[in-house]
Amino acid sequence: MPSACVVGAGVVGLTTATLLQEARPDVKVTLFADKFEEATTSVGAAGIFTPSAMFRGPSQEVTWRWLADGFAHYSRLLQTPDADEAGVRELSGYTLSVNNPDAVRTPIESLTEYRLLTPQEVRSFSGSWKYGSFLKTLLVENQRHLPYLMKKFRRRGGQAISCHVTSLEELADEFDVVCNCSGLGARVLAGDHDVLPVRGQIFQVRAPWIKEFIFTDQDAYIIPGLEHVTLGGTRQFANSKLTVDEFDSRAIWEKCNRLVPSLKDAKVVHNYGHGSYGVMGAPGTAMHAVRLAVEALDAGTKARL
């Protein structure tokens, strides 16, 4: 019986594992990770599907396919009875910039409702914004989505092992294919120095009156999810500080309150630190990874025949 394993239980690892099970129900899939659910980087992500030019595949065509596949995947999930359990919702909102018209555009303009804001609309936002756009998109909240995927994974016979993987070579002894979805862990597991931490810090607050997202290119953003509203953020390049920074807390709180003054009444649930395009990239890249894994499994089978 062919066997495969996946390293990493973030949104990318779990999506890859479940899609692999779907593509090859005959393959036993085992998942290895040292962090699950609340301990993952994924769980703090707001999970909004809003690509920018920073999401890059090896070519424009591949990048587009990943985005289109991902958007279609979550859109389908939204239409099923599982949508709520899976943490998927529709979400509209605004993107603002003080000086860069490109910053309010998005590659998925053609897939959904999108328009530029009028100067009047832009001025209605507190701050010296010059450019703005409106977008209707999707949000996937990992606090629900990760358990949903894990349940699916187990129901199909998948086995999840909690351990710290120190080398892919050791796992390779036991499996026909090893899928490395280890995020920052790939610095060590794949010896890949192109992976760098970009530190994100957020607040999670209760503010159920917030119905739309606001993104700005000055780090501040407000994203209403299902369980809470995410107030962000930071994108500190090559910074690996895992604890809350008081200066970042103050900056995030004040910038978000300036944007939306009613947030002064929001109740803080969590104040902690996290990531970028994990949720958005997961289905598209996972589909691609699964295609590659299946090719490898098929080649292995042919080699044995």
Added chain:
Amino acid sequence: MPSACVVGAGVVGLTTATLLQEARPDVKVTLFADKFEEATTSVGAAGIFTPSAMFRGPSQEVTWRWLADGFAHYSRLLQTPDADEAGVRELSGYTLSVNNPDAVRTPIESLTEYRLLTPQEVRSFSGSWKYGSFLKTLLVENQRHLPYLMKKFRRRGGQAISCHVTSLEELADEFDVVCNCSGLGARVLAGDHDVLPVRGQIFQVRAPWIKEFIFTDQDAYIIPGLEHVTLGGTRQFANSKLTVDEFDSRAIWEKCNRLVPSLKDAKVVREWVGLRPYRHVVRVEREVIKSKRGKPTHVVHNYGHGSYGVMGAPGTAMHAVRLAVEALDAGTKARL
């Protein structure tokens, strides 16, 4: 007479232009830029030669060559009577990290004095640092270095034109080789979306009692230069805000003061914001483009240095100049 032009008057553009003149004194070099000296991104850089794993060339070998060539270049300059005018000085100091032993290592350990700090030494720094190292390196202050390079450039017959270049194709009509050292401008000039701004904010202060640098991987750093001490900083990925941010000011000031309490007596000269032109790999490449009038012209790209403009300039410029000289030689051969 063969002719070449360079786009960009930051440290990378000026270094490329002057090294090209040295390699080919027979070539007339013209420099085009819309920002000079005080208006450049380069001028706010502390200019310290401290590479990390984030400085990336297309291969480990090339990256190493750039670093070794650059360190040798500034070391030589340090030994000349020009050192002071050129803004070059030796500088030692410390790098600290709360949780990452790799963060206190550096690729140039073998080129200079470097050692890990003892746990006791690490604990002597205020804060919960766990790892630390000592390094003796160089600093090149652009407030002096850019005018120094420009003077050299002009003395050798170079011409500097102030203008906003909107396309390399237009310049290509007029020159045998075009060197694109436009930093963030390469997003437009080379259509390169791999170049992203990483926003940096700093204080420049007078605090002449500060003799050594302190780097931390939690954004705060203190770097004494020749004219002032630089207190930093931020590395805000994909943020292009050009004005001072009050929250960043507070964070930088307080973090630096915690590290070195005597900074409370430092006199603030100014606050400054710059957008580092970051690219995952610094692009030093030659290609042939069609000029506006259809002439095939060599373009040598040299951009994407991010935090490492000063540090990367000589090594990458030497590489770019080699590519440019090959192109000029090829052009000459074609005509014979």
